[in-house]
Amino acid sequence: MIQESKARSYELVGQSARLRNVLRLAAKLGRGHWPVLLLGETGTGKELVARTIHRNGPGGPFVTIDCSSMVGTLMESELFGHVKGAFTGANANKIGLIEQANGGTAFFDEIGELPLDLQAKLLRVLQEKEFRPVGSLQVRKSSFRVIAATNRDLAKEVEKGRFRQDLYYRLNVVTLRLSPLRDRKEDLPALIRHFLEIYGNGHTVSGELLGLMMSYDWPGNVRELENCIQHMVAVNSGPVLHLQDAPSQLLHYHERRRAPQGLVQAAAAAAAPNGDEPEESFVTPVLPLAEMERRAIINALRYTKGDRVMAAHLLGIGRTTLYRKLKEYGIRD
Ligand SMILES: Nc1ncnc2c1ncn2[C@@H]1O[C@H](COP(=O)(O)OP(=O)(O)O)[C@@H](O)[C@H]1O
Ligand SMILES: [Mg+2]
Numbered sequence: 001m002i003q004e005s006k007a008r009s010y011e012l013v014g015q016s017a018r019l020r021n022v023l024r025l026a027a028k029l030g031r032g033h034w035p036v037l038l039l040g041e042t043g044t045g046k047e048l049v050a051r052t053i054h055r056n057g058p059g060g061p062f063v064t065i066d067c068s069s070m071v072g073t074l075m076e077s078e079l080f081g082h083v084k085g086a087f088t089g090a091n092a093n094k095i096g097l098i099e100q101a102n103g104g105t106a107f108f109d110e111i112g113e114l115p116l117d118l119q120a121k122l123l124r125v126l127q128e129k130e131f132r133p134v135g136s137l138q139v140r141k142s143s144f145r146v147i148a149a150t151n152r153d154l155a156k157e158v159e160k161g162r163f164r165q166d167l168y169y170r171l172n173v174v175t176l177r178l179s180p181l182r183d184r185k186e187d188l189p190a191l192i193r194h195f196l197e198i199y200g201n202g203h204t205v206s207g208e209l210l211g212l213m214m215s216y217d218w219p220g221n222v223r224e225l226e227n228c229i230q231h232m233v234a235v236n237s238g239p240v241l242h243l244q245d246a247p248s249q250l251l252h253y254h255e256r257r258r259a260p261q262g263l264v265q266a267a268a269a270a271a272a273p274n275g276d277e278p279e280e281s282f283v284t285p286v287l288p289l290a291e292m293e294r295r296a297i298i299n300a301l302r303y304t305k306g307d308r309v310m311a312a313h314l315l316g317i318g319r320t321t322l323y324r325k326l327k328e329y330g331i332r333d
Contacts, residue, residue, distance in 0.1 A: 010051045013194040014187030018179045022049060025176055030056020035126075037171050038149040040178030043223030046149040049178065050107045053147060060104025060144075065097050068110040070118060077134045079118065086135025098131055101144040111171065112152035112163060119164045126170050146171065181218040181225065186289065188214055191222060195229040203238040211292065212243060216253050224249075294329045297322070301331070 012023055029036055030053045038046040047064065054062045070078065077086070081096030098106065108114070114122065125131045126146060130139045148171045157163035181187065192213065196203050205213070218224050228247050236245040243254065300311040312322040326332075 010048060010055065011194075012045065012048055012052055013190050014184065015190055016184035016186040018184045019187055022176065022178065023052070026052040027056050029053050029174060029176075033057075033145055035146040035148070035171050035173045037154070037173070037175045038147065038178065039154075039175060040149075040151065041180050041221055042151050043221030044178040044180060045222055046178060047107065047109060049176065050105070050147040050149060054105040054107075054145070057105070057145065061101060062105050062107065063097050063101040063144075064107045064109055065101075066109050067118075068113040070114060075115075075118065076121070079121070080131045080133050082134035083136045086133075090135065094133075096131075096133060098125055098144075099133075099140060099142050102142040103144065105145040105147055108146065108148040108171075110150060111148040112150040112154055112157055116162070116164065119167050123164065123167045123170060126167075181221045185214060188225070189289070191225055192229065195226050196233075199230050199233045201233070201238060203233055203236070204240050206240050206242045207292075207295075209241055209243045209246060211296075212246065212250060212254055214289075214292065215257070216250055290329075293325070294331070297325060297329065297331060 012019065012026075014020075026049055036050075036053060038049055040046050051062060065079070073087075077090070077094060077096065079096050079098055081094045081099055082090050084090060084093050108122075121131070125142070129143050130141050132139050154163055154168055154172070158165045158168050189210075192205060192210070196205070213225075213228075220227070228250065231247045232241045232245045236242075243251075246254070296315060297311070300314050301308070304310040304314065308322060308326075309319060312319045315322065317325075
């Protein structure tokens with residue numbers, strides 16, 4: 001909960017074509033009233049996109065309903081509320097989340113986790129726009145926009161009988177699929193800068209660390225990146241974050257990457273400061289990708305003493321790709 005207020009910027013950061021497309025769609029969808037189904041691995045920004053869609057709409061409350069936490073008998077009262085005396089401990093009337101969302105957006109997070117009995121009740125709310133609080137004889141009304149998110153393959157869940165088909169059709173009107181971070185690494189520099197601004201204190205990232213972060217796959221996506229930067233800022237008083245400040249999963253990855261051929265130091269060397277480059281350029285938080293690539297190539301060629309075949313091998317690219325890039329960056333032996 002560090003710096004909660006600053007952290008709660010609901011801005012979608014990144015400049016990849018995929019993210020720009022999501023932003024464009026979110027703006028468009030905000031103006032409509034269709035249910036939206038957000039698909040994507042955990043940490044890809046589904047909730048943030050839901051908020052962005054909501055923000056582009058007419059307003060009202062934004063209520064998150066975490067379906068993965070809905071277990072036991074209390075969940076029905078969470079969703080629909082209850083009247084005083086409905087069950088032991090119900091000392092007062094309670095307004096449920098469905099009613100709180102009236103006039104705004106209900107965001108059903110991890111909808112794939114919703115138990116079947118509640119799926120039936122939710123379907124009814126979506127169809128009739130009415131529900132009954134636990135212990136109440138009276139029907140109440142709530143009208144809201146529906147956005148649902150899941151990291152599961154809902155169609156498969158339907159096939160397996162774990163998700164109601166009618167509810168699936170109801171939710172799956174417009175689908176937006178969020179790419180994992182590893183498929184849009186162009187977003188990394190801006191995201192790193194963004195989180196350093198939120199959590200850091202003038203912190204920047206060393207070239208070597210940035211190189212590692214760029215090649216890591218981020219299985220936990222943007223959430224993992226955010227946690228990683230929080231971790232590094234917490235353990236390092238700064239101003240420059242180095243490789244050794246990285247959390248263990250990155251360090252393990254770094255070790256694994258280095259292990260197979262002792263040669264791969266070239267990769268590290270590619271990002272590390274050396275005599276020919278101005279030192280301060282390595283403490284800028286972000287290097288343009290093209291510049292990183294250019295430096296990586298120059299360092300690989302230096303390391304292999306100009307052996308292009310070996311350099312291409314170390315860089316993990318084909319020989320023709322290397323030749324093309326040499327031309328592109330105007331690098332000569
Ligand atoms: N494009 C982005 N720009 C800025 N922050 C992001 C972006 N995508 C995700 N985040 C942040 O990463 C974390 C995880 O995002 P979240 O929306 O909760 O993911 P999901 O719901 O898909 O698991 C949140 O703190 C969110 O603010
Ligand atoms: Mg989420």
